[in-house]
Amino acid sequence: MDLSEKLDGHGAAGTAGRRSDAVAAELARMIQTGDLQEGERLPAERELMQRYGVSRTAVREAIVSLANRGFIETRLGHRPIVRKADYEIAVDRVGNLVGHLMVDREGVWNLFETRIFIEGGLARWTAKHARPVDLEELRSALESNRQAIGDPLLFDETDAAFHAVLYRAPGNPIYPAIHKAYVEWLTQHWRSMKRGAGIDQMNHAGHVAIFEAIVARDPDDAEESMRRHLVAAWEFVRSTFPTDR
Amino acid sequence: MDLSEKLDGHGAAGTAGRRSDAVAAELARMIQTGDLQEGERLPAERELMQRYGVSRTAVREAIVSLANRGFIETRLGHRPIVRKADYEIAVDRVGNLVGHLMVDREGVWNLFETRIFIEGGLARWTAKHARPVDLEELRSALESNRQAIGDPLLFDETDAAFHAVLYRAPGNPIYPAIHKAYVEWLTQHWRSMKRGAGIDQMNHAGHVAIFEAIVARDPDDAEESMRRHLVAAWEFVRSTFPTDR
DNA sequence: GTTGGATTTTGGTCCGACCATATGGTATAG
DNA sequence: CTATACCATATGGTCGGACCAAAATCCAAC
Numbered sequence: 244m245d246l247s248e249k250l251d252g253h254g255a256a257g258t259a260g261r262r263s264d265a266v267a268a269e270l271a272r273m274i275q276t277g278d279l280q281e282g283e284r285l286p287a288e289r290e291l292m293q294r295y296g297v298s299r300t301a302v303r304e305a306i307v308s309l310a311n312r313g314f315i316e317t318r319l320g321h322r323p324i325v326r327k328a329d330y331e332i333a334v335d336r337v338g339n340l341v342g343h344l345m346v347d348r349e350g351v352w353n354l355f356e357t358r359i360f361i362e363g364g365l366a367r368w369t370a371k372h373a374r375p376v377d378l379e380e381l382r383s384a385l386e387s388n389r390q391a392i393g394d395p396l397l398f399d400e401t402d403a404a405f406h407a408v409l410y411r412a413p414g415n416p417i418y419p420a421i422h423k424a425y426v427e428w429l430t431q432h433w434r435s436m437k438r439g440a441g442i443d444q445m446n447h448a449g450h451v452a453i454f455e456a457i458v459a460r461d462p463d464d465a466e467e468s469m470r471r472h473l474v475a476a477w478e479f480v481r482s483t484f485p486t487d488r
Numbered sequence: 489m490d491l492s493e494k495l496d497g498h499g500a501a502g503t504a505g506r507r508s509d510a511v512a513a514e515l516a517r518m519i520q521t522g523d524l525q526e527g528e529r530l531p532a533e534r535e536l537m538q539r540y541g542v543s544r545t546a547v548r549e550a551i552v553s554l555a556n557r558g559f560i561e562t563r564l565g566h567r568p569i570v571r572k573a574d575y576e577i578a579v580d581r582v583g584n585l586v587g588h589l590m591v592d593r594e595g596v597w598n599l600f601e602t603r604i605f606i607e608g609g610l611a612r613w614t615a616k617h618a619r620p621v622d623l624e625e626l627r628s629a630l631e632s633n634r635q636a637i638g639d640p641l642l643f644d645e646t647d648a649a650f651h652a653v654l655y656r657a658p659g660n661p662i663y664p665a666i667h668k669a670y671v672e673w674l675t676q677h678w679r680s681m682k683r684g685a686g687i688d689q690m691n692h693a694g695h696v697a698i699f700e701a702i703v704a705r706d707p708d709d710a711e712e713s714m715r716r717h718l719v720a721a722w723e724f725v726r727s728t729f730p731t732d733r
Numbered sequence: 734g735t736t737g738g739a740t741t742t743t744g745g746t747c748c749g750a751c752c753a754t755a756t757g758g759t760a761t762a763g
Numbered sequence: 764c765t766a767t768a769c770c771a772t773a774t775g776g777t778c779g780g781a782c783c784a785a786a787a788t789c790c791a792a793c
Binding site for chain 1: 508519520545548549552553556557558564572573574575577578579581582584585586587588589591598599601602605606608609613658660661662663
């Protein structure tokens with residue numbers, strides 16, 4: 244097939260956009276419809292150029308495009324491998340796009356504010372709908388967090404794990420993907436904070452308050468506790484910016 | 489400069505990854521640090537190949553990569569233009585990554601569920617913190633929506649505008665970007681629904697209930713009204729899937 | 734000063750070649 | 764017979780030069 248483009252000799256961009264875009268679109272379609280299964284190897288470049296009647300250059304640029312969009316994975320000396328993007332990869336990619344928006348206090352605040360919003364809502368949701376198994380997970384995560392007080396690295400880890408339980412509770416894979424992004428994007432600011440031993444105590448206390456509100460099935464209290472917990476955390480994050488007002 | 493890579497003759501991938509990746513990384517850095525300002529034109533390909541000591545092929549692939557990531561915008565016969573990605577572009581890009589997850593009912597439901605979650609939270613937030621000007625905007629949007637009953641296209645437009653007010657209210661640019669994505673991603677399913685005149689009536693009634701709860705400053709009622717409104721809408725979206733259970 | 738065509742710039746494509754890595758099969762050593 | 768070293772091949776990565784088409788620019792004619 245010729246991509247339904249009249250083979251107008253070799254040379255410049257035809258009347259219908261870039262050749263490489265046409266190839267990329269065709270391959271992307273095959274991936275999305277399942278003609279090319281996940282994990283399968285893409286045809287070799289030299290075969291694709293014959294199949295679609297374009298040069299290897301065009302094929303290569305199409306492959307680069309697909310790779311950048313996360314549809315395939317390229318390794319040197321190896322045929323590209325089909326990789327359907329999931330929510331995590333997708334959200335991950337947003338990160339390197341808006342990285343430049345995360346350099347000043349306003350950009351980070353915008354992100355952090357959405358976190359307060361979402362986790363507040365999650366705390367409310369969990370207080371209302373959590374199953375016993377969710378509560379048990381939460382209790383367990385809280386205990387691990389308590390034991391980690393004093394060990395900065397371990398505390399951060401168990402801290403994230405505690406919040407992760409809330410993101411998992413609704414059973415929607417989009418939430419954990421968002422949580423992963425929050426952790427990755429905000430982690431650098433978190434790390435640059437010098438923090439005394441008292442900070443861990445305070446954060447753990449926040450977790451306790453959230454947990455207790457949830458087991459008490461008090462949505463309002465759960466949301467408010469979460470909000471207080473995160474706003475307190477923000478005070479430290481914001482302190483990492485020189486131009487504080 | 490030579491990208492700090494020993495110019496190991498022309499030929500295959502050096503010891504340090506692809507040449508094009510190195511060029512892309514360097515240009516991306518220049519964009520993020522502001523050495524290349526928004527709207528500015530990138531140097532010509534033939535100049536970049538000299539400046540970095542690589543072939544035009546490598547330069548081109550680097551440019552393709554940057555374009556796919558949204559850092560630059562390419563037009564035929566035109567130098568690429570620097571375009572720093574904002575929240576909208578970023579969220580937009582997630583769409584074409586997870587497009588394949590939006591083909592079955594489960595994927596769409598996961599997305600729709602997050603919409604219910606977020607808009608429920610927004611309704612609650614607005615009921616609690618809305619300024620008079622927000623309420624006025626909301627009232628105006630509601631009136632436009634009422635007048636559009638019967639005109640399918642206009643109704644959808646005013647419907648989205650009504651919800652948009654809620655996304656704008658917190659003053660965080662991330663929320664409108666998310667709303668835009670919801671509208672774009674779910675719009676196709678929405679369109680494929682044949683709907684009688686009564687549906688508009690029902691949806692408008694839902695908006696009225698939400699509005700009244702907000703002006704009454706009743707967060708619980710606002711969230712619940714929004715939830716009912718969206719769950720009802722979901723019933724129609726789900727009907728567009730053949731494998732209903 | 735404005736307009737319209739010729740020239741220059743610049744991106745898009747093709748071709749053929751070469752190198753580096755990865756894979757697999759084969760011959761050789763144990 | 765097994766295991767290892769080695770070589771042929773497949774495949775991706777890079778280069779250089781060439782040509783085309785669209786856009787931008789320049790310049791002369793009006």
